[in-house]
Structures are given as structure tokens and as C-alpha cells.
Amino acid sequence: MTEAVDLESLWDTVIASVDVPTRAWLRRTRPIAMHGTTMMLAVTDEPTRERVETRLRQLIEQHLSERCGEPTHLAVMIDPNQVPEPQPPAAAQVAEETVAAMPEPLLARPRVNNDLRLNPRYTFESFVAGASNRFAHAAAAAVAETPGKSYNPLLIYGPSGLGKTHLLHAIGHYVQSYYDNLRVKYVSTEELTNDFINAISSNRTAEFRSSYRDIDVLLIDDIQFLASKIQTQEEFFHTFNTLHNAQKQIVMTSDRPPKLLEALEPRLRSRFEWGLMTDIQPPDLETRIAILRKKVASQRLTAGTAVMEVIAQRITTNIRELEGALTRIAALASLNQQEITMELAEQVLNDLMPEGEVQVDAQSIMEATSQYFGISVDDLTGPSRVAGIAMPRHIAIYLCRELTDLSLPKIGAKFGGRDHSTVLNSVRRISDKIGEDRSLFTQVTELTNKIKQS
Numbered sequence: 001m002t003e004a005v006d007l008e009s010l011w012d013t014v015i016a017s018v019d020v021p022t023r024a025w026l027r028r029t030r031p032i033a034m035h036g037t038t039m040m041l042a043v044t045d046e047p048t049r050e051r052v053e054t055r056l057r058q059l060i061e062q063h064l065s066e067r068c069g070e071p072t073h074l075a076v077m078i079d080p081n082q083v084p085e086p087q088p089p090a091a092a093q094v095a096e097e098t099v100a101a102m103p104e105p106l107l108a109r110p111r112v113n114n115d116l117r118l119n120p121r122y123t124f125e126s127f128v129a130g131a132s133n134r135f136a137h138a139a140a141a142a143v144a145e146t147p148g149k150s151y152n153p154l155l156i157y158g159p160s161g162l163g164k165t166h167l168l169h170a171i172g173h174y175v176q177s178y179y180d181n182l183r184v185k186y187v188s189t190e191e192l193t194n195d196f197i198n199a200i201s202s203n204r205t206a207e208f209r210s211s212y213r214d215i216d217v218l219l220i221d222d223i224q225f226l227a228s229k230i231q232t233q234e235e236f237f238h239t240f241n242t243l244h245n246a247q248k249q250i251v252m253t254s255d256r257p258p259k260l261l262e263a264l265e266p267r268l269r270s271r272f273e274w275g276l277m278t279d280i281q282p283p284d285l286e287t288r289i290a291i292l293r294k295k296v297a298s299q300r301l302t303a304g305t306a307v308m309e310v311i312a313q314r315i316t317t318n319i320r321e322l323e324g325a326l327t328r329i330a331a332l333a334s335l336n337q338q339e340i341t342m343e344l345a346e347q348v349l350n351d352l353m354p355e356g357e358v359q360v361d362a363q364s365i366m367e368a369t370s371q372y373f374g375i376s377v378d379d380l381t382g383p384s385r386v387a388g389i390a391m392p393r394h395i396a397i398y399l400c401r402e403l404t405d406l407s408l409p410k411i412g413a414k415f416g417g418r419d420h421s422t423v424l425n426s427v428r429r430i431s432d433k434i435g436e437d438r439s440l441f442t443q444v445t446e447l448t449n450k451i452k453q454s
């Protein structure tokens, strides 16, 4: 079903089987691609999108599912350019575009050795698509399949811990595995800013430029941090134009839509809105359960559906917290050498989420940790690698990642300017050990209680 010809004729049969008023609406749409069991549909304008989303979706998905022989979903985007008036374009056009996008002229180029530092766990395979993220997921998949050709730029926005970084890395992995010769770069906005500042201070702006412009797919995380950084914005504006003009793919994430990024230059904001913007919402209960099920399977744990339901019911807004809870539950089960039971899950959840949830910040985590271990906050943020200091530091960093919305570079900055990979290293160290080392588990649990109660 990937060929556009099939897609167009499939769509024609759907249009033919609906009543006339509905048909009039559907003439204002055009199928763009099929990703797995999701059809990407371009529509001319907001009223059409609204109509399709609210009134017609069920009917269309029913028709599509019947014809495709499996449950098929719809992801709707506004893109008038994809729906030429008055006649739809030749059916093969999209297919031709897709073929043109394939690496033909690029084959001559040597294989690129991308040093991406992507999280190996963040792939499309490990991502669970549900109602809250289906569109973002389908758009990311489209971009990964034909970089620079489908939606450019692609901007994925939404609150913390809902999978934006995961999708960005998944695009990176995918392009890297299927396009040997495309240069991919993934950076957080903080790294971009630091790179730029370093380049200026060491007179190496030309190098900086080529490292960002000599790229086929640029993935930038958390662009809200560009706000108020006037010089970096200026530089990024030119990088953006260079890449976009050359039809190089740009994908960005942000914690809010560009129009709410008030401290961003208007010309940059408007460029961010050129392509496709898609949000990610907190997942519904079914999706949360599906995510837990996937994690349980991938970690070869055994947890019954009832237990997963309890976890998913208690932790509703942030998937990182959901994973954190599962990690702790699995850790306690492993330490006790027992199955993950309901009692055990409840016990950990009660520890993790005492009544009257409090907002936790890095400062309170650092203070509580230093107090708990009898060291100073300066020790915690300082350079010492002595175990009595390094271990509390790993724990405090782990707790910052688990209990706050701070990004890895932001956490690094709080801990004496450490970089994001050092932070990630600490997080992994604790989550790897917590199921083997009971005293570590106890320390982390007791500290969490202190922090949440302070």
C-alpha cells in the first residue's frame, strides 16, 4: 500500500462510497502516504480538517479498514499545496516525488560516518502510537522515509516526557540505517548555543557554519531554549535558510507551539511554521498500558495486566515518570527475588507518589541529597570522583531526571556544567544498579520520600 497509485485509487473508492455532501468535503483532501496502518491525509484548510476530524473520521476509518483488511487510521494535516484545485493532480505524482527523493543521485556519495550519540532505545519500533501521538508519529515516519521531501521543517511540540526526543532520535536512527550517504546531525538547543558561543570565542565561526550546514538531516531538540538568545537565533536563521533552500530536512521539538515562543524573533517563528507542526498530548489510559506492556516485554519482566493498569492509572501525564515507576517496581521485585505483584507495585507507587503531589526542583533534590549523605552541595556539583561523593552525585542526577522536567543539558548545568552525556551516564548507572543493590534502592526510596515531603 505504499505506492501512491494504489493510495489514490483506494481513496477514490472511499470517496465513491460516501454520500454527496461528504464527497464534497473529501474532494478537498488528498492522501499523501501510508505509514504502517495510518493514512496521512492532506486537507485544504482548517474547516475541512475540523470536519474530517470531528464528523467524518469514524466513517472514513471504517471504509479504509474494510478495504485494507486491518484497522486503519487517519492522520490529517493542513497543506493546501498538496491538494491542488480544482482537479486532483495525476495520480502518480506523489510516487514520482518519492522516487525522486530516493538516494539515486546520492548513491555516488561516500558512506557517511555519523557520530550521532543517539539513544539506541529510542527507535520507531519501541515507540507506541496512540491517539495522543499518532499524527506526530506518522509525520516523523514520513520525514524519516523521505527526508527533505514531505514536511519541512517538521516541528513536534508538547509538554515534557511525552516522546518528542524519542521521535527525533527515531528519525535519526532510521535515516542512518536506510540512507548510508546522508549526513545526520542531532543536537539539543543548548549544545547548538554552546557550539556557537565557543565558535565565536575561538574565531571558528566558519567551521561552526559548515558543521551545521553541510548536513542533510538536522534534528534539533527543545528549540524553546533559543528564546532570548539573540545572536544564536540570528545564526540559526541563516543556517535554517541554507538548509531549507537546499531541501535539507529540519526537524525540531519544542515545549510549546512557535506562536507562544514570545522571545523568539518573529521571522524565525514564522519559518518554524512553514512546514508541519504537530503536537503530542498526554497519552490516554490504553496507550499508557500499551507503553508499559512494551517496556515490560523488552526488559523481559513479568507483570500482569492488572498491575500495569494500576501503574498506568496512577501516573497519568508523563511517560518518563511511568517508566521511572516501572524501573523501581522491577528493582524491588528483583531485590526481593519475587514476581511483580499488586502489593509490591502499590508499595512502590505509594512511596513514589505520596498524597498531595508536590512540585520538586533541582535545588531541593541537591539539598536533600547532600544532607542525606552528609556532604556539601559544592561537593555534589564539584569535580571529585571519590565514591562517597560521586555516588550521591549520580543519585541526585538520577532523581533530577526522574522527578523534574529538566532536560539533560539543564541538569548538567545545575551540576557544575557537566555535559548531557555525563548526566545520561549517571541516570543509566543508577537505573542499571537499583535492581541489584538493595542499599542503593533504599537510599533512593528514602531520599525520594524526603524530597517529596519537604
Ligand SMILES: Nc1ncnc2c1ncn2[C@@H]1O[C@H](COP(=O)(O)OP(=O)(O)OP(=O)(O)O)[C@@H](O)[C@H]1O
Pocket: 122, 126, 127, 128, 129, 133, 158, 159, 160, 161, 162, 163, 164, 165, 166, 167, 255, 291, 319, 320, 323, 405, 406, 407
Ligand atoms: N509513545 C511512546 N512509546 C514508548 N515510549 C515512549 C513513548 N513516549 C515517550 N516514551 C518514553 O518516555 C520517555 C520520555 O520521552 P522523551 O524524552 O522523548 O520526552 P520529551 O517529550 O522529549 O520530553 P522533554 O521535553 O522533557 O525532553 C522516554 O524514555 C521515551 O522512550
